[in-house]
Amino acid sequence: MKNQKKISKAFIAVLAACFFNTGAHCGEIDALLDKLVGKNLLEGYEAQEIRIGTQEEVKKEISRGMHKTLPLWLQAITLSGDVRLRYQKSDNDNIAEPRQRGRYRLRLFLNSKVNEQVFTGFGFASGENADPRSTNQTFKDNFGKKNLYIDFVYAEYFPYEWLSFMAGRNKNPIWMAGDMLWDSDINPEGALLRTEIPVSSHLKLTTLGGFFLLNEVSTAPKDPYAVYGQQAIVLRDDDNAKILKWGLSYYDFKQLKAKTALAHRPSTTEGYQNANATSGSKYKYSYRPAVADIDFSLNLINPVNLPLVNRSVSHLGFFSTYVRNTAIASGNEGWLAGFRLGQEKAEDTGQFQFSYSLRRLESEAWLDSYPDSDFYGGSTNVKGSEYILTVGILRDFALVFDYYMTEPVTGNLKKEKLFQTEVNLKF
Numbered sequence: 001m002k003n004q005k006k007i008s009k010a011f012i013a014v015l016a017a018c019f020f021n022t023g024a025h026c027g028e029i030d031a032l033l034d035k036l037v038g039k040n041l042l043e044g045y046e047a048q049e050i051r052i053g054t055q056e057e058v059k060k061e062i063s064r065g066m067h068k069t070l071p072l073w074l075q076a077i078t079l080s081g082d083v084r085l086r087y088q089k090s091d092n093d094n095i096a097e098p099r100q101r102g103r104y105r106l107r108l109f110l111n112s113k114v115n116e117q118v119f120t121g122f123g124f125a126s127g128e129n130a131d132p133r134s135t136n137q138t139f140k141d142n143f144g145k146k147n148l149y150i151d152f153v154y155a156e157y158f159p160y161e162w163l164s165f166m167a168g169r170n171k172n173p174i175w176m177a178g179d180m181l182w183d184s185d186i187n188p189e190g191a192l193l194r195t196e197i198p199v200s201s202h203l204k205l206t207t208l209g210g211f212f213l214l215n216e217v218s219t220a221p222k223d224p225y226a227v228y229g230q231q232a233i234v235l236r237d238d239d240n241a242k243i244l245k246w247g248l249s250y251y252d253f254k255q256l257k258a259k260t261a262l263a264h265r266p267s268t269t270e271g272y273q274n275a276n277a278t279s280g281s282k283y284k285y286s287y288r289p290a291v292a293d294i295d296f297s298l299n300l301i302n303p304v305n306l307p308l309v310n311r312s313v314s315h316l317g318f319f320s321t322y323v324r325n326t327a328i329a330s331g332n333e334g335w336l337a338g339f340r341l342g343q344e345k346a347e348d349t350g351q352f353q354f355s356y357s358l359r360r361l362e363s364e365a366w367l368d369s370y371p372d373s374d375f376y377g378g379s380t381n382v383k384g385s386e387y388i389l390t391v392g393i394l395r396d397f398a399l400v401f402d403y404y405m406t407e408p409v410t411g412n413l414k415k416e417k418l419f420q421t422e423v424n425l426k427f
Contacts, residue, residue, distance in 0.1 A: 076113030081106070081123075086136070086422035093414035094271030102139040107151060117158045125151035125185075131264050133183040133373040152187045166210075167191040173208055175232045175247045177293040177319040179372040180336040180359050186370060188212045190225075206232040214253070214262060224255040224262070243297040253287040253367065262369050272377030273413055275363040285364055286327035295319040299344060311352055315344040319357075325365050334361035334380075342390075347426075351392035358385050362409060376406040376416055383409050396426040 037047050084105040091098040104126065111121035125135040127149050137146045154168035166173070169189045172182055192210025199205060207230070214224040232247040256262075260281055266272040277284040296318045303312040317340040325332035338357025346353045361371065363381035376382040384406030391399045400422045407415040 074112075078111050079109070081108040081427055083425045083427075084422055086420055088418070088420045090416060090418045092271040092416040094416075103136045104139070105135045105137070106148075107135065109152075119156045119158075120154065122153040123151040124148045131373075132186045133264065133370070133378055135185050162195055162197050164194050164196075165191070166194065173210070174228065174230050174249055175206070175245065175293065177245070177247075177295045177321050178336045178338065178357060178359075180321050180334060180361060180375075181289075181291065181323060181366050182370055183372045183378060185373075201238075202236055204234045206230075206234075208232075217260075220255075220259070222255050224253070224259060226251055226253045228252070239299075239301070241299045241301060243295075243299075245293075245295040245297075247291075247293040249291040249293070251287070251289050251291070256283050257286040258282050262367070264369050266368060266373075266377035266379040270377060271413070271416070273379050273381065273408060273411065275368045275379045275381035275408075277364065285325075287325055287364075287367055288327040289323050289325045289366055291321065291323045293319075293321050297344070311342070311350070313341050313343075315353070316341050317355075323361075323365050328364055331362045331364040331381075334365040335359065336361075338386075343392075346390040346392040346398055348392050348395045353388075353390045355388045356385065359383065360409065374402070374418060374420070375404060376408070379408075381409050381411065382406055398424045400424060 034047070037044050082105070086103045086105075088101045088103060089098060106126045107123060108125075109121065109123040111119065113119055125148065126137045126146060127135050128137055128147075130149065135149075135151070150169070152168070152170050154166055154170035156164050156166040158164045167190070169187050172186060172188055173192055173194065174182070176182060190210055190212040192208055195205075195207045197205045209229045210227070212226045212228070214226060216223050228249065228251045230247055230249040232245065235244040235246075236242065258279075261274075261276070261278055261283055265274045265276075268274060298316045300314050300316070303314040305312050319336075319338055319340075321334075321336040323334045336357055336359040338355060340353055340355035342353035343351040344353075345351070359375070360383040361380050366380055368378070368380045371378045371380065371382075375386065376384065384404065387401075387403045389401045393399055400420075402418075402420040402422075404416070404418040406418070407413075
C-alpha cells in the first residue's frame with residue numbers, strides 16, 4: 001500500500017507539472033489536488049508539497065525564459081526603480097537668504113525582451129515640471145498631490161550580437177567620466193547606431209553614432225538637432241584589478257546660431273546665470289565640441305585598512321574630462337579632474353566611497369542647458385569643487401553626503417555653497 005501511494009504521489013506530481021506547462025490555471029490544479037485529498041489518494045500536506053514544488057519549477061522556467069506557454073516578452077520583463085529622500089541647503093550669495101528644502105525622487109523602470117533580437121522599455125519619474133535636468137519633487141503646496149512624467153521609452157534592435165539600432169528617449173548612450181557636460185537625469189531623444197566588439201578578454205571597443213532632436217519649431221524651416229559620435233575603449237587585466245576606460249566624442253549642434261535659445265536654461269531668479277552669449281533671445285555662436293574622457297580604476301587584491309574610521313579601501317579611481325568648442329576661438333574650453341576611493345560601489349552594509357572633483361567650464365565650451373544642475377544651477381562659465389561621501393547602510397540602502405563650492409569664472413555674480421544629504425533605496 002505504501003509503495004502504491006508513493007507511485008500515486010509521483011504520478012500526481014508529474015500530472016500537476018504537465019497542467020502548469022500546458023497553461024492550466026492555478027485554480028484548476030488546486031481543485032484537482034483537493035479532489036485527490038478528498039478521495040484519500042493524497043494527504044493534505046502531500047498536496048501542498050506538490051503544489052509548492054510545481055510552482056517553484058514553473059518560476060525557474062520563467063526566470064530562464066523557458067516556459068512553454070507564456071510569451072517570451074512576459075517571461076523577460078524586469079521591474080526596478082529607486083526612491084531618494086533628500087535634505088538640501090543652498091547658500092547663494094546672490095540672494096538674500098539661504099534656502100532649505102526637503103525633496104524626494106521616485107523612479108520606476110520596466111524593461112523587456114520582445115524576442116531574441118528586440119528589446120524595449122519605459123520608465124516614469126517624479127518632477128516638479130518638464131525640466132530634463134531634475135526628477136526632484138520639493139515638499140510643498142500644503143500636501144498637494146505630485147506628478148509623474150515619462151522618463152524614458154525606447155526600442156533596440158540587434159541584427160547581430162555586436163550591432164544595435166536604438167530609437168526613442170533613453171539614458172544618454174555616450175560614456176562620460178563625470179557630469180560636467182551632461183546632468184545624469186537627462187534622457188535624450190533621438191536615434192543611434194552602436195557597435196560593441198570584444199577584441200579580446202582584455203580589450204573592448206564601443207562605437208556610437210547618432211542624433212538628438214532638440215526641439216520642434218512649427219514656424220521654422222529646420223528644427224534644431226545634434227549629430228554626435230564616440231569611440232570608447234575599455235582595457236583590463238586578467239584579474240580585473242586594473243581597468244582603463246577612454247572615450248573621444250564629437251558633437252555638432254545644428255540650427256542653433258542666430259536661432260532662439262533652447263528651453264530649460266539655468267534660473268536667473270534663483271541667483272544663477274544664462275552664460276551662453278545671445279543677441280536678444282538668439283544664440284550668438286555655434287557649438288561643435290570635441291570631448292575626451294578617461295577613467296582609471298585600481299581594484300586592490302589586498303585592501304588597505306583605515307584604522308581611524310574602521311574601514312578598508314579596496315578601490316582607487318582617477319577620472320577626467322576635457323572639452324573644447326571647435327566652432328569658436330575663446331571662452332571655449334573646460335576640464336574636470338577627480339579621484340575616488342573606498343569600494344567600487346557602496347551598495348551593501350559597511351561599504352563606502354569618497355570622491356572629490358575640481359572643474360572649470362568656460363561660457364561657450366558647451367550649451368548651458370545640459371550640465372549638472374546642482375553645480376551653480378547647471379550653468380557654464382563656472383568653476384569649483386564637489387565632495388561626495390556614500391555609505392552603505394544595508395543592501396541597496398545607502399546614505400549620501402554631497403557638498404559643492406562653486407562660483408562664476410567671470411562676471412559679477414557671487415559664490416554658492418550647496419549641501420545635500422540623502423537616503424537612496426533601490427529595488
